[in-house]
Amino acid sequence: MTAIKKDPHDSPVSPDNRDEEKAPQAFNDSIGIDIGTANIVVAQNRGKEVSTTIQSNAFFTIPSSQTTKEIIAGKSVLFFEKNSKLYILGNSSEYFANIFRGNTRRPMKDGILNPKEHESADVIKTIIENLVRKPNTEGEKIWFSAPGEPIGKPNTVTYHKSIIKMHLENLGYSPVPINEGMAVIISELSGNGSEFTGIGISVGAGMCNVCLSYLSIPVITYSIQKGGDYIDSLVGSSVGEPSTTIKGVKEKELNLSIKPRNRVETALHIYYEDLFSSLAQSLQEALGSSDNVPSLPKPIPIVLAGGAVLPKGSREKFSKAFDDVRLPINISDIRIAERPLYATAKGALMMAMREKG
Amino acid sequence: MDPVVLIYSPNEIRGKIISETLRVKGIETRLAASHFEVEALIRENFPRIIILDMKKNISTETDFLDALSQKSTGAEIIVLGDKHDPSVPGAPHITNTRWIPGPLAPESIVSEVHTILFPKRNWPFAKRCNAMASEVLLRLKRFFFWSVPITATLVVGLIGGYVYWCIVTLPDIQSLNSYSPYKASEIYSQDNILLSEFYIERRNMISPDTLPRHVKNAFIAVEDARFYKHAGIDPVRILSSFLTNIKEGGFVQGGSTITQQLAKMIFFKPEKTITRKIKEIAISLQIERRYTKNEILGLYLNNAYFGTRAYGIEAASYIYFGKASNDLSTSEAALLAAIPKAPSKYSPFVDPEKALNRRNYVLKRMFQTGFINQDEYRHALGDAIPEKIHARRYKAPYYVDHCRGILEGMVGDRLYTAGLKIYTTLDYRMQEAAEKAVHEGIERLEKRGITGVQAALLAIDIKTGQIKAMVGGTNFWDSQFNRVTQAKRQPGSTFKPIVFLTALEQGLKPSDTIEDKRIDYYVKGQPDAWTPLNYSKKYHGTVTLKTALAHSFNAATVNLASKVGIENMIKTAHRLGIKSTIYPFYSSAIGSSELTLIELVSAYAALASGKRIEPACITRIIDKEQAILVEPPAREETVVGGESLTAIRDMLQSVVLEGTGRGALVLKRPVYGKTGTTNDCVDAWFIGFDENIALGVWVGRDDHIPIGGDENGATVALPIWVDFMRGSGENPQPARITVYPSVTMAAGAVSVN
Incomplete structure (x- = not known):
């Protein structure tokens, strides 16, 4: 395998993928990374700013030739060559997929490494390598998001977590996993007396990660292997449209707080309700069957993050799903993370900063 | 700073909840991970309060509380759990403890701790005392001035009384007789070789x-x-x-x-x-x-x-x-x-x-x-002093580590403290043969310029399900990841016998035929077809099932799977003992769904004997008093019927006699098995059995990079398999060979000649 090497500060992403916000507390040079089914997001603090960089976690293959290689090498395209194929990675893969009228492929499925894609580990490794800077010191800690075990399927995420860890170690880091739901809590429930107590839910493309945190202790963590892709796929097969079309509608036009305007939107409403209902039911079961849930003196919030809660009205739809369940703890409010796509990476970064002091 | 509150919970999360709740209230805490640590911390730190979480209310916890409440630790004990009814026969008589029943309630715990640490004071009285201090002092001075003889008598009396009190409150000297420190447990192979010890303290009484x-x-x-x-x-x-x-x-x-x-x-x-x-x-x-x-x-x-x-x-x-x-x-x-x-x-x-x-x-x-x-x-x-700790390495480390996980579930903390003797199924002679075979196999690869490759081996007794040898990697001390039990890999062609067994159980015979030709398979929702290719990149036309398996034809196998039904194939896999998810895709027929080596070998043991037996490690656990503590029963279930069993064995023998497993012919005795090689030779396998042992070998890299060269299951895994079979001293009886009438299968229909 040959990968195109780049200066670590010369990210292959276009400038609009880089985002700055005020850092939440004292600063040091730390990194948090969210490795999701659809996107890989890196949060780093630079001075008094937090910089977030997002890269699509996808690839597209084209036959290798010297000419093609020379062309794409000059265009800041992230790629590597293997078995006489060029693997175009990240945001550029969508562009190439459109040119060649094909679909991008994903190295992750249902929140973990895609067992059907043999090169998944190499793809993720190369994308990560180009998103994070080199460690300042050998063994510098980096916090990365790790999915919770899916309900009833223990040891599902072990391999995924180990491979990601291995790649980060190869880059010279000491990787520390943080549960995705927990990262949402750390990111969103740090102030106003929240004391990192609440329920964090990351609704991603491949899975939903749930964490009940009490004073920053992850009391219950689990995942369900349903997410944005699940909605796209079921809506697509219900209405006879490709899932890429459904994804486009969902990301650009969908408003879950108003009545659906066509049959695609109707199906999207139905499967969003199905997803949120699954989440509510799972939470009722997980909280109801655990001895670890403490009696809390006051109600706690639920925070939603992840790309699948970007459509307007997600919060209301989610709240409605909770009408039919009874939880052993009282919920004060349901809120959407300030920046849903970046909350997990930001939480991982905050953990890194907390650790460094 | 010494912790004020010592917390012990068998559940780590509950322990952390209690600890963090108190910590945010400014109370120093320490969380103990075991009974041993509780005792050590009591000795070293003198906590004011001990919180014991007894939600599970298991007998070991009750015994521990009982023992703790009888010690003079000087600490108050708070117990989270439902108080024992002392009127119940056999209930321990636990006194001097405060109980908080019901669900985990952080606020109640804080309140109870505050009550102990900050008892209510009669502040008006204290203020009054303060105001009267000078007067009291004056009166005392007068008293001592006039009462020196009385004071001296009182002091002597008090000292005498104090010494008497010290002596009457002495601990019972007889407890030295029964002083029972924590003792390491020993784990033995079936042939009584000490493999390792499990301990918290390295305490061996001499x-x-x-x-x-x-x-x-x-x-x-x-x-x-x-x-x-x-x-x-x-x-x-x-x-x-x-x-x-x-x-x-x-x-x-x-x-x-x-x-x-x-x-x-x-x-x-x-x-x-x-x-x-x-x-x-x-x-x-x-x-x-x-x-x-x-x-x-x-x-x-x-x-x-x-x-x-x-x-x-x-x-x-x-x-x-x-x-x-x-x-x-x-x-x-x-x-x-x-x-x-x-x-x-x-x-x-x-x-x-x-x-x-x-x-x-x-x-x-x-x-x-x-x-x-x-x-x-x-x-x-003139003698030098030692420079490094002599960490004791132990034998059969992957196996011992595998047993440790099972034993913790069986006996809990006692594994490290109770001086148990654990007898296992491992045959140390076979284990040595296994380690040697893996070592030499990797050496051969290194001589061919291929480095950094891992290998794993597992041998199971087909009659009892007992694990006889386990090598989870090339060097346990470098990597504890057990590739027998933890690594999920694509089994490739070693999965194929499951497809053929499904066909045999539907009435087909090894001599029936199937088309080995190019077929495009379409999956709902996927625009592109999937076309299985043979390893040789050629198709062979009409072939018998026996030939298709012997030569590991992918196209014929997928064709057969499509005819017997993918769901039926999955059911067969699970019936044989495979627990991992087998995805309902055509590619699963040629081993694209990942599973562990232990699952595969266990399934092949069922193909050998017709019985599914859960792979077993522990035969007996004996406690300090030489009483049998645990003796797990063997559970077996017949999963493959007579004719199908004979036929699948016959077909797996033909793999060795005429197919991809010919390398095993050097053993010059009947053996059965199947090679496996996944795309680009990321994984190389040979799984098989003789009359006694089911044996599996996997070779590959942890990061899924291809092994390299032109290697495959027959060149990489099979030699290790053969070396073990040769070196383990196996000497089975010859197998019976059955011949069936030929049957022709074409385009979804079956006709008997």
């Missing part, structure tokens, strides 16, 4: 009679030279220690005798109070009356702490010198005798210079007291 004289003398010389002359306390030593310390310009010798140190070690906290000193003297005198000097010295040496988690001289001897205590030289004994005074300060691994000086001081004392002569003294002074 008889003082077996210790060489110079070892005992080293301790006596430095700790208590008049040990055989005093009756528990030694006024001469107290005086001489005082003078020695002045002479040496520091505290080099204490005044306590070995008997006093033993009393302190077993009965008291290491606090420096007059009460403890009086009690220590009293109990030392009792010990001397009841035990011989040799017994006292033995108890002391077996219980002393030598640092580096070593309790007792035998454990220390292994850790510091890698040998038994009866093999210690004079200088080595002197170093061990130097340590108990301050284990972390005098550790040769922490401060070699201080350790050397202290050891030389012990040698000097041995010379001065006449235990060694001038030559022995000079010679011993």
Whole structure:
């Protein structure tokens, strides 16, 4: 395998993928990374700013030739060559997929490494390598998001977590996993007396990660292997449209707080309700069957993050799903993370900063 | 800062919740991970409050609480759980505890802790006292001025009463007889080879009679030279220690005798109070009356702490010198005798210079007291001190580690404390053959320029399901990841027998035929077709099922799977014992769904015997009293019927006789099996069996990078398989071979010739 090497500060992403916000507390040079089914997001603090960089976690293959290689090498395209194929990675893969009228492929499925894609580990490794800077010191800690075990399927995420860890170690880091739901809590429930107590839910493309945190202790963590892709796929097969079309509608036009305007939107409403209902039911079961849930003196919030809660009205739809369940703890409010796509990476970064002091 | 509250919960999360709740309220806490740690922390930190979480209310927890409540720890105990009904027969009589029933309630815990730490005071009264302080002081002065004789009498009486109270509240000396320290458990192979020990403390009790004289003398010389002359306390030593310390310009010798140190070690906290000193003297005198000097010295040496988690001289001897205590030289004994005074300060691994000086001081004392002569003294002074800990490596490490996980589920913490003897299914002779075969297999690859490759091997007795040998990787001490039980890999063609068995169970015969040709398979929702290719990139037309399996034809196998039904194939896999998810895709027929080596070998054991038996490791666990604690029953279930069983065995034999497994012919006896190679040779397999053993070998890389070269299952995994079969001393009976009438299958229909 040959990968195109780049200066670590010369990210292959276009400038609009880089985002700055005020850092939440004292600063040091730390990194948090969210490795999701659809996107890989890196949060780093630079001075008094937090910089977030997002890269699509996808690839597209084209036959290798010297000419093609020379062309794409000059265009800041992230790629590597293997078995006489060029693997175009990240945001550029969508562009190439459109040119060649094909679909991008994903190295992750249902929140973990895609067992059907043999090169998944190499793809993720190369994308990560180009998103994070080199460690300042050998063994510098980096916090990365790790999915919770899916309900009833223990040891599902072990391999995924180990491979990601291995790649980060190869880059010279000491990787520390943080549960995705927990990262949402750390990111969103740090102030106003929240004391990192609440329920964090990351609704991603491949899975939903749930964490009940009490004073920053992850009391219950689990995942369900349903997410944005699940909605796209079921809506697509219900209405006879490709899932890429459904994804486009969902990301650009969908408003879950108003009545659906066509049959695609109707199906999207139905499967969003199905997803949120699954989440509510799972939470009722997980909280109801655990001895670890403490009696809390006051109600706690639920925070939603992840790309699948970007459509307007997600919060209301989610709240409605909770009408039919009874939880052993009282919920004060349901809120959407300030920046849903970046909350997990930001939480991982905050953990890194907390650790460094 | 010492923790105010010590917390123990068998559930780590509940423990953390309690700890964090108190911590945010500004209360120092410490979370103990085990009963052992609770006891150690009580001894070292004197917590004000101990919180025990007994939500699970299991008997070990109740026993622990019972024991704790009877100790004079000085701490208040809060128990989270439902209080025992003392009227229930057999219920422990636990007193002096506060109970918080119901679900985990952080606020109630905080409230209870506050009640203990900050008891309510009668503030108006205190203020009144403050205001009257000067008047009270004045009256006291007057009282003492006029009542000196009365005061003197009172003081003498109080001191007498205090000493009497100290003596009547002494701990029971008889508990020395039943003093039962934590003891390591031992794990043995089926042929009684000690594989390893499980321990928290490395404590192995030895008889003082077996210790060489110079070892005992080293301790006596430095700790208590008049040990055989005093009756528990030694006024001469107290005086001489005082003078020695002045002479040496520091505290080099204490005044306590070995008997006093033993009393302190077993009965008291290491606090420096007059009460403890009086009690220590009293109990030392009792010990001397009841035990011989040799017994006292033995108890002391077996219980002393030598640092580096070593309790007792035998454990220390292994850790510091890698040998038994009866093999210690004079200088080595002197170093061990130097340590108990301050284990972390005098550790040769922490401060070699201080350790050397202290050891030389012990040698000097041995010379001065006449235990060694001038030559022995000079010679011993020249010996070096150890530079590294002798961590004990153990045998069959992947297997032992696998057993550890199972044993923790069976006996919990007792695995590390109860001195159990665990007998396992491992055949150490086979294990050695397995390790040798894997080692040599990897060496052969390295000679071909292929490095960094891992391998795993598992042998299971097909009649009992017992694991006889397990190698989870090339070097356990470099990587503890067990590739037998933890690594999920694509099985490739080793999965194919499951497809063929499904066909046999639907009435087909090995001589029936199937088309090995290009077929495009379409999956709903996927625009592109999937077309299975053979390894040789050629198709072979109409072939018998037997030939298709023997030569591992992918196209024929997928064609067959599509006819017998993918769901039926998945059911067969699960029936044979495969637990991993087999995805309902055509590619699963040629092994694209990942599973573990242990699942595959277990499934092949079922193909060998027709019975599914859960792979077993533990045959028996025996406790300290030699009673059988656990003896897991073997569970078996017939999963493959007579004709299908004979036929699949016949087909797997043909793999060896005429197909991809011909490399096994060198064994010159009937063996059965299947090769497997995944795309680009990321994984190479050979799984098979003879009449006794089901054996699987996997070779590959952890990061899924191809092995390299033109390697495949037959060139990489099969040689290791053959080496084991040759080296393990197997000598099975010849197999029966059955011939079936031929049947033709074409385009979804089946017709019998």
